[in-house]
Amino acid sequence: MGSTATYEDLAVAVRNRVRRIADYPGLRAALEAEALDEAQRLGTFVDPEVDLDLALRRVDACRALGWFHWYRHLALCHGVDQGDLDKAVRLLTFCFVAGQVDLPTDLLPRIMLQPEAVFAIDCMTTSGAPALQTRVITAMRDTLRATADDHPTRSVYLRFLAEALLERFRTEGRRSDLDTAVRSFGAALHAAIDGTDDAVLLLGLAAALLERHALTGAGSDLDGAVDCLRSACAAAPPEDPLGTEAATGLVAVLLRRFRNTLRRADLDAAAKTLDDMTLRDAGDSDPVRTPRLLELGTAFATLFEDTRSLEDLDRGADFLDRFVRATPDDNSDRAVCLGMLALMSRDRYHVTREPADLDRWIEKARTAVRTVEGGSADHATFVGELGVAHQLRFDLKGLPDDLDKAVRYTRAAVDLTPDVGADRAGHLTNLAATLHTRFTHQGLPKDLDRAIDCLREALVSAPREGDERAAALSNLSGALLDRFHQFKVGEDVDEAVTVGRAAVDNAPDGHPHRAAAQANLAMVLTTRFDVSRRRDDLDQAVRLSSASASGFAPGHPDRPASLCDWGTALGVRFRHFGDPSDLDEAIECFRRAIESTGGDVNRCAAAWSNLGIALRSRAERTSDTADLDEAIGLFRTAEQSVRATDHQRVLFQTNRAGTLMQKYERTNDPADRQQAVVALTEAAKAPSGSPSMRIAAATRAAALLADSSAGSAADMAVMAVELLPQVAPRQLARGDRQRALGSLSGLASFAASLVLADSRAPEATRARRALQLLEMGRAVLLSQALDIRGDLTRLRRRDRALADRFVRLRSHLDLPPGPSPEPAPSPTTHPGQPRGAGEHHRPRLAHALADTLDEIRRLDGFESFAMAPAVEELLAQARQGPVVVFNIGEHGGHALMVTSEGVDTLPLPELTADTTVRKAAEFRIAVQSITHGTDGGLPTDPHGTMRAVLDWLWTAAAGPVLDALGLHCRPAGSADWPRVWWVPGGLLGLLPLHAAGQYSARSGHAHRCTVLDRVVSSYTPTVRALAHARRRTPDRSASGRALVVAMPTTPGLPADGRLDHVDGEVAVLRRHLPEVMLLREPDGTPPGGLGATRPATPTKAAVLDRLPDCSIAHFACHGESDTVDPAHSRLVLHDHHSDPFTVASLDAVHLDRAELAYLSACHTAANDADHLLDEAIHLTSAFQLAGFRHVVGTLWPINDRIATLVADTFYTHLRTGTGTLNTSRSALALHLAMRAIRDGDDLSARTDRAARPYLWAAYLHAGA
CATH class of the missing domain: 1.25.40 (Serine Threonine Protein Phosphatase 5, Tetratricopeptide repeat)
Structure with a gap:
């Protein structure tokens, strides 16, 4: 090829020559002179050492050139021109690194040992890319096939293969790769000749074995890893980094095996190994070794959970302290470690109970809070721990600041936690505990209510399984029990039982909370027995408390309380069922409880008291x-x-x-x-005591002091009355408040009697104080309602939003109990969820109302908003006529005569409690005898008995009062009748004071000795209620519209409850009332004179819907007085079975235009529940509270025909000379109507009904 050949020409020539050599036997083509020239000239274009980037682009030419030199090397004699072999290795190593796979197999062992190849193998192995890892695996397997079994480098290729397989397993998770990696590491160790790589191979094999242990859990793999690492430590010199790595790894694996087996020897060995490294290197700051300090500290903390050994706890704390010192402030694990140190300080305190350890816990927790990143789950944990620690220190030292901090920090932990999850449940449980503690020591009911709310929320947040749920259930049960002790709400103790059972169910045998849950449930069942008197409750309590005591190991801090619970249940069972063995066993339990405290007085108090x-x-x-x-x-x-x-x-x-x-x-x-x-x-x-317990103590003290120290006795009784509102706070439903007050009936009278007998003060002062006590201690529920029923005009002008909030909260609290608007419970509901929306939120609403009242009273001019009136305001109510407040004691009664000039006291020696009870019983039996047509076993006729009682009532009470007031005879003019308002209170409220008189020997003269012949009578439960009735002037514009509710028949009553004269009464009303809105019970044929259309049906909803539009409401129907719960007393309307119109139905009614309610029905002013006589709970007072200024009610069943006459006469006298109705004349109109019926004005013969008071004396007027 000519000298001008290009790179492309040369590359094609060399590739073709290599292909010919590979395709035909023999290597002669590699030795041709032209071939060497082409290769040498091509080498100038693709030398990686000259231009790496160019070589990478021409890698195919590099690979062809490498193959050529490899063939040339093979063609030459051994030892001749080794340059070709070196060139082939250099070029083909470059190709391997560049990703080429078509390489000479026999040359691979040499290539794989080149530094560039080793580096590439390591990069591809750790790349996390399966394709690259597979290249290494393939190359190593090819290399091993080209390597003799006894070749000294074979162990190197096996190690490369094992490492690549291990990494591909970590990437793709193939079990076969992991098993092959383990075998390959083992083979490498076997093939290693001089032991120089033993430490590396042992570390690799340990890593593979640990991966397989993590996958399968096989203990043999973990044991093998420990053996490998121990051997690696022995194979590598201590100063060698591999030795450090092996020792550090050994510590980690020993800790891992310890966590699996809790084998103490592993933990000790790990600690010794790390300590040896620290001593050898003079410090803990090695970046690899330092994390092991954290692991060791954690491990010793774990071991402590099993051994409860302070030595283990302290060793763990030492390692963690070393970790903190060895790490910079910004290390995230350092913050975690500080948190762990706080928790370990907590654990140490729980073992030692040493105040110094508690202080150390608080300090460590405070450090953790400062260090851990805000907003993290750990930060919330340590804030919560700080709160718990402060609560414990409060328990120990009693410093209020600790308790306030406990509440603050535990509340902050809740605020820092997401809305759901186990962490929030735990923090809510802790907050509940601190609030519960504060309630216990400060007696604020809102703390207890808030604690219960927190525990309910914790149950919503907590997982279905877990310690948090069991703890929250048990704590909720205890909190409900405490609220029952505070307010005696039966639903609370029932729910406490339900929740307590769920707590036990969530803590099966062996659960750490089971014994505590059993003890708590036993205590709740024992308490419920006091209400239910069910023997099964008590027997279960004995069994559960016995099991609980057995479940706590000797020395456990909760064992003394459990033994006390056991003894308490046995003691209660003895007191009620009389088995002496129960008492003996109870005494033994209490003595064992005291002994098991080890002399710790902080835990002995309950046991001492129970013993x-x-x-x-x-x-x-x-x-x-x-x-x-x-x-x-x-x-x-x-x-x-x-x-x-x-x-x-x-x-x-x-x-x-x-x-x-x-x-x-x-x-x-x-x-x-x-x-x-x-x-x-x-x-x-004691302010920390429950109101009911303090009242009981004060009342007993007053009774003991009465004979020897009248002043001290009066002070105690006054204190008891002042506590009454706290026994029945607004957060309780009406029924619960009634139950709470029912056991305290007569307390106000008792206190007033003692105050009147207290000679330390002038008589006038005593009289005023007695009046205040009676106002405070009678009709407590009514007073609570009146507190928030005032005129809001001024407040709306000042702050409309605040007034609206007040009205909204008041309305919600006034809603009567009923079915919850929430959907039916789903399968996911659980114990601890609220029973209904109203019941659950009532405490929260009550607290919100109290806060709103405080806010209103901070406004200028509203300081006394919704507060009880001062005595001067009460005296002002006597401007229209005297108000007479009766009080009955064991040794005689008094009348407090309130006039505009002050309060005068009139002793009434014949008005004793015993006599009044007897006379009231005689009167009641006489009424029942007449009503039901039997003499009731009386020795004389029932009418005679009634007259005799009225005679006594005149002599003992009404007569002396009227004489003292100067009201000796009938006034000269019919329009000049003086008025008197009676506040009978308690027992006297059962009798008709307005009808008192000597009817057995009537004189027929103006000086007749009867109340009816001297004054116009009205009634009011309290003087304050009278002020409420007078709070606004009559609404003249609405005086004509009247709602008339008529029930001539009543579904569901015997004989349809027929009242033959109701339609006649309606006809009378139509004559007198210009605008009648009629609700009449329908029958087959509308009676004549009532119009052609059928009127609406008189249901409760229909009545409540129409009341706001009418100034007059007249009911002609049956009435019933409930002797158990007077709030259930009712007007019997169309739907009386499904939705009765009860006293409680009117709680939420606020009428601004109401003037007159005329209740022409039986028992509408009667309170026949003897335990609630002081509360004046009846329909008449309910209508008065709803807003009616005047209410006409009845004390017993009334005659249907007479009722029509009374109504006709009443409305006749209500008319003015111009023909309009003046409801302000209601009291006088009823007075004249009763006199007319008594005197027989409707009778043709010269006779009267004076001898039959049953017919006319039942009617009374209440209000303004």
Whole structure:
């Protein structure tokens, strides 16, 4: 080929020659002179060492040239012109690196050892690209086929193959690659001759074995990896980096095997290996070794979970401290490590209970919070841990600042956490615990309500399985139980049982929380037994608490409380079922509980108190004063062991007082009685005690002091009354508040009697104070409603948005209980979810209303907004006539006569509690006898009994009051009747004060001794309620429109509940009322005179819908008084079975134009629930609260025919001279109507009905 041949010409010539050599036997073509010339000239165009980029573009020419020199080398004699072999290796190595695969097999062993090839193999192996890794694998397999089994470099090619297979496994996950890699590493180790590569091969084999262990979990692979790494450490000199890598790897693998097997020897070996490296290298700062410090610290922390050995915990903390010192501040693992140190400080405190360890925990947690990146899950964890630590330090030292910080940090942890997940559930549970603790020590109900809300939310966030769920369920059960103790809401204890059972179900046998869940459920069931009296509850509690006590190992911090729960259940079972063995076993449980605390007074208090209760029970059986003395001492010790702010202290004090009085009854030692009084007084004054417990203590103290110290007794009773609203706060539903108040009936009267007997103050002062107490302690529910029913005109002018928020919250709280608007429960619902939207949100709404009221009262001029009126405001209500407030005590009663000039006290010695109870019972039986046509077993006729009671009522109460007021006779003119407002309260509310008089011997003169012949009577539950009725002037523009509800028949009642004269009453109303909106129960044929169209059906919804448009509402129907729950007393309308029109139905009704409600039905002013007499819960007061200024009600069943006469006469007198209706004359109109019926004005013969008060005395007027 000529000297002017181009690169292309030369490349084609060399490729063709190489092809001929390969296609035909013999190598002569490689030795031709022209061939060598072409190759040498082509070499000048493709030399990688001269121009690498050009060579890469001409790699095919490079490969042809390399093959040519390889053939030429083979053609020449051995040892002749080795330059061709070197050129072939150099060029073909370049081609291998450039990605060429068609290379001489026999030359591969030499090529693969070239530095450029080794580098390329390493890059392709670790590239993560399966195609490149496959190239290496193929090349190595070809190379191994060209290499003799005993060749010294064979182990190198096996290592390359194994490493490539291992990496391709990591990329593609083929198990066959991994198995082959393991075999290849093993073969490489076998083929290695001088041992120089043993450390590298052992490290590789260890890596492959660890991958296979991770894939299959085979322990033999993990063991093999440990052996390999130990051998690698032995094969490499300590100063060799491979030795360091082997030792570091050995530490990691030993830790891995420790995590799998918890084999202590592995952890110790790992620690020794790392310590040896640290000592040899004089430090922990090696970037490879430093992470092992973190792993070792974590491993020792894991080991501690099993061994509970402080040595293990401290070793782990030491490694972590070293890691922190060895890493820069911006290292992310450093922050994690600081967090772990905080958790390990926590664990150390839980073992040692040393205050110094708790302080260290707080400090470590604070450091972690500062270090860990804000917004991360770890940051939230450590903020939460800091909150928990502060709570524990509060438990230990009682510093309020720690408790406030606990709430703040645990709340912050919740705020830092996503809305769902186990982390949020855990933080919510911690926040609930801190709020629960603050409630326990500060007694704020909103803390307990918020804790319950947090636990409910935690259950929504928590996974269906896991510790967080079991803990949240158990804690929710406990919180509900505490709220039951606080407010006695039966639904709370029932839900506590349901949730407690779920907690046990979520903690199966062997679960760390099972024993605690069992103990909690046992306590809840024991408490519910006090309500349910179901023996099964108590028996289950005994079984569960026994199992719980067995589930806690000796020395466990919860074991003493579990033993106490067991003993408590046994003690309750003894007290109710009388098995002495239960009492003996209970005493033994309490003694074991005290012993198991190890003398820790912080955990002994409950056990001491419970043992005292059990000993007191035994003393009742044995008359052994030694048991009483020991019990008194135990209660005193329990008191002294807790802080003054601890709610348990109140319980211990009341228990000690009760035991002292038990002893006093045997010994008559005044010192015992005096100590009891002191203990009760302290308990009553303790702000941390529940309101009900404090009221009980104050009332008992007052009773003990009454005979010896009237002033101190009065102080205690006053305190009890002032606590009454706290027993029934707004966050409770109406029924729960009624139950809470029902057990305290008569408290206000008791306190007022003591105040009136307290000679420390002038009589006028005592009278005013007694009036305040009766206003505060009677009709508590009504007063709560009145608090938020005031005129909002001024507030709307000042801040409309604030007024609207107030009205919205008030309306929500006033809604009656009913079916939840939420959909039916799905299969995913769980215990702990709210029972209904209204019930669940009521506490939150109540707290929001309280906050809104506080905000309103901060406005200038609104400081007393929605507050109870001052005495001066009460006195102002007497400007239109005196208001007489009765109070009945054991030794006589009093009348507080409120006039515009002040309050005067009138003793009524014959008005005793016992006599009033007896007279009320006689009167009630007489009414029932007349109603049902039987004499009820009375010795005289029932009408005579009624007259006798009215005579007594005149002599004991009404007569002396009217005389004292100077109201001695009937006024001269018919329009000049004086008015009196009666506030009977409690027992006296069962009797018709307005009808009191001497009817058995009527005189027929103007000086007749009856109330009806001297004054116009009205009633009001409290003076404040009277002020509410007068809060606005009559709306004259609406005085003509009236809603008339008529029920001549009633579906579902016997004989259809027929009232024959209802339609006649409606006809009367049509004559008197210019605009009638009629709702009448339909029948087959509309009665004549009612129009051609059928009126609307009188359902509850229809009535409530029309009330706002009418100023007058008249009901002619049946009425029922509920003797169990007066809020269920009802007007019997069309849908009385499905949607009854009850007292509670009117809770949410706010009427701005209402004037007169006339309830021509039975029992509409009667409260027949003896336990709630002080509350004045009946339909008459409900209509008054809804906004009616005047309400006409009835105390007992009324005669259907007489009802029509009374209504006709009433509305006749309501008319003015111009023919319009003046509802302000309602009291006088009813007064005149009753007199007319009594005196027989409708009768033709000269006779009257005075001897039959049943017919006319039931009617009363309430309101303005």
